[in-house]
């Protein structure tokens with residue numbers, strides 16, 4: 198896999214009728230002449246889109262990814278190893294910021310490195326797995342600028358629908374979901390974290406839930422998209438195969454799933 202090569206990782210998912218083929222989901226490396234949907238980029242958004250569209254077993258979907266399969270990179274599957282993936286041209290686009298006037302002062306040419314995933318799973322294969330929603334202020338501002346249906350009030354039901362929060366008090370509250378596919382758990386307790394929270398309190402921050410809509414004024418113990426059993430909840434990997442019954446494709450390839 199060279200740096201510049203555009204690797205068309207073509208995943209053709211289609212479902213046959215239940216009796217036509219015992220393996221309703223198929224992965225194929227050759228291309229058909231046409232598809233109902235073509236998705237460019239198998240990152241967070243592309244994988245979720247492929248998953249949702251493939252719930253309709255009669256639709257064919259082509260998911261294109263320019264980076265390699267994530268299966269060859271064991272560090273992707275160990276969240277604590279994430280830093281080893283930055284600056285690896287096989288899985289990182291190796292972007293840099295433009296030279297900065299007031300920031301990146303210790304960096305060569307005042308340019309910070311700006312990692313973005315170039316691998317199945319996209320940036321979700323390189324990210325820190327912190328469960329943090331966008332700021333309500335940003336969503337509302339986008340709507341004000343014309344993106345109808347993107348206010349925080351509009352997107353909140355989808356955050357909740359996708360979430361399986363295993364913190365009982367969050368799961369029982371108004372702001373979180375408890376039945377979605379994405380597991381969210383409290384990070385493991387460390388003393389340093391408690392000290393940060395104590396310091397934040399002293400500075401006047403509320404200790405609460407940053408995902409409850411008061412992001413800017415609140416601090417909390419981080420929640421992660423990692424299951425309680427420690428299994429990372431990636432949106433990457435090749436779609437699931439060999440299901441006994443028609444089932445939406447998921448961009449998962451972690452052997453622990």
Ligand SMILES: Cc1cc2nc3c(=O)[nH]c(=O)nc-3n(C[C@H](O)[C@H](O)[C@H](O)COP(=O)(O)OP(=O)(O)OC[C@H]3O[C@@H](n4cnc5c(N)ncnc54)[C@H](O)[C@@H]3O)c2cc1C
Pocket residue numbers: 237238239240241242243261262263264311312313314315316317318319320321323324325326327328329
């Ligand atoms: C280092 C790092 C840490 C982060 N930490 C967190 C975190 O803790 N919590 C959090 O919520 N978010 C975090 N993020 C942000 C989050 O990962 C991204 O916002 C999210 O993954 C973006 O999803 P996306 O689908 O828009 O893009 P991506 O996931 O980046 O997917 C884009 C995909 O498109 C592919 N592609 C691009 N061009 C082409 C082309 N021409 N043809 C085919 N394929 C193409 C790319 O290779 C890539 O796989 C982090 C991001 C980074 C980089």
